[in-house]
Amino acid sequence: MNRRVVGLALAALSVAAAEDARQIVAESQRRGRADSQRYEGSLEVVSANNKVSKKHWQSDRLGSYGNSKAIIRFTEPAEVKGVALLVVNHPERSSDQWMWTPAIGRDRRIAQQDRSTRFFGTDFSFEDLEERDVDQFDYSMQGEESIDGALCWRIESRPKQSKSSQYTSSRVWIRKDNYVPVQYENYAKDKLVRRLVERDIENIQGIWTARLLEMTDLGRKSRTILKLENVKYNVPMQADDFTVQALRRAM
């Protein structure tokens, strides 16, 4: 009888912890919401043998998380200028993605099974460029930990069945003082494959924003440092500018 009560109590605690973890992630996403976001991204890709290549893109995003649409357009180096990626996020399933390559005048849908591929030589995969809606994952609280002196919740997420993902699980560290995620670790079959560290957190138009993102591909031993410049929120944008048709109009 006692064992049954303890079991029920543990189960209840586990549900409560899961609920807390989900609520923390939901609150973190709520605080990061904006009608739109625009930034210029400066990327440094550092290979395992320390060769550095630099790229620049401009990112426009309409909406936030599950209902957002985004276009990332390369502006440098010269040979990839104009290459663009359209990401249409959905609250109930994985995003749709199309890539526009001006040199061949064709757009190409990025199939689900191809999302683990690196995005144009960076350490971000196509999947890493989609937004993670809170409802597409199950969460569990893993404890607390300090990162750079800031106390964080450590939360594990696992994709629900409706969500197709290269990652079997992820861990996210969310700062307790401002609910900003500062680190992600992504696992494939319990092996750590990519780590994203977010730094230089700044309050821009009331939204805590990481201005420096460092993605490390632990398999390749390479990393990509993305610096966000000229970050603006709530810039007027039209939904019709986030379609495959609009992608082809890319300058």
Place this chain on the structure above:
Amino acid sequence: MRVLAHRVLGAGCWVLGFAAAAFGQDFTQRGFLETDFVGYPQSAPNDSGLALGEALFQYEAFYKLSANWQLAGGIDARTDTHQQVDRLWELSWEDRERRRPSFEVRQLNATYAKKKLTVVLGKQFIRWGKADILTPTDRFAPRDYLTVVDSDFLAITAVRATYGGQSNTIDVVWAPLFTPSRVPLLDQRWSNVPAGIALAELPPSFPGGSQFGARWNHIGSVAEYSLSFYDGFNNLPLFNFAEPQPPIVEVQRYYPQMRMYGGDAAIPWKGVTVKAEAAYFTSTTKTEDEYALYVVQLERQAGEWFFIGGYAGQVVTEHRSVFDFAPDRGLTSAVLGRAGYTIDTNRSVAMEMALRQNGKGEWATLEYSQALGGHWRATASFTLIRGDQSDFLGQYRRNSHGVLALRYSF
């Protein structure tokens, strides 16, 4: 059509004015200067040249006039050592020249976009279809086939209106001017004319009418598919031969009427994406075949690799043509493939090939490419062509070649 030389100056001023007036956040430009060195290990019956050099300067500029209007302009300037490029200081608009023009309006168009409607007016590139190596429904995309297996697309003069949102779009195209594909020069190796035959080329007979096409495209949560229709002319020619003054044979290109009913689809399936594209072609021209072309291909990206492999087929429902130049049909009854591997951030290798199912023709290109800093890229490739004289690919078996290319992009 060639325009007068003073229009070169006019267009040049337009491009410069465009760039100068519009510099700012709404202005972007890109381009490159590329030099190619091409070597052929074997001479051809009508061409003893074994090496040639080419240089191409390409510049494109885009300016967003307002929230709804955008302008795009581009120019190609080129030269070579083998007379494949004209030596005239004239600017080409229509791309009807026998040789590549030394100066060419690559594109010049205005785009109006409002809500679900986009209209593009002017010289522009239009690509239809989903398949990669062979696209039967891509009817508004003539190509430069001067060196048959290394073909670039040519822009056409057209009005294109696209209406729709993300799920369904209707694309309507009207092209008042006909742009032919550029075919191999008769006095050079890719024409494959047997030695000893004296050919005199008469001015081609270009059709006078316009071309029209419509395409409906659906994007679903799982699959994408399209239906398309085209009514106009084949951009690949048929040939008339006559011998009024033997031994000189006169040859004239003409372009048959063509109507196309087509469709294409892309469906993710068991770890690969299946792409299929098919089109049926009819013609009122009595010397043109009626036929269907189809392609089925599988596509996959995995890690640093990508693979595309498929089969292209042809069904001739009425055979009427005698002399034609049809590289699209020449790639059918064949297994087609493309693969690539990214070595690191700066280096990649790629391979493309076509193998005829009866073994009478094969073509394969292997390419290595390396970026050098932020602007330079060097590419080395070798193309192997083998087969029988009777086969479309096989007839070019003496044209295997290597290319070294150096490009500066800006």
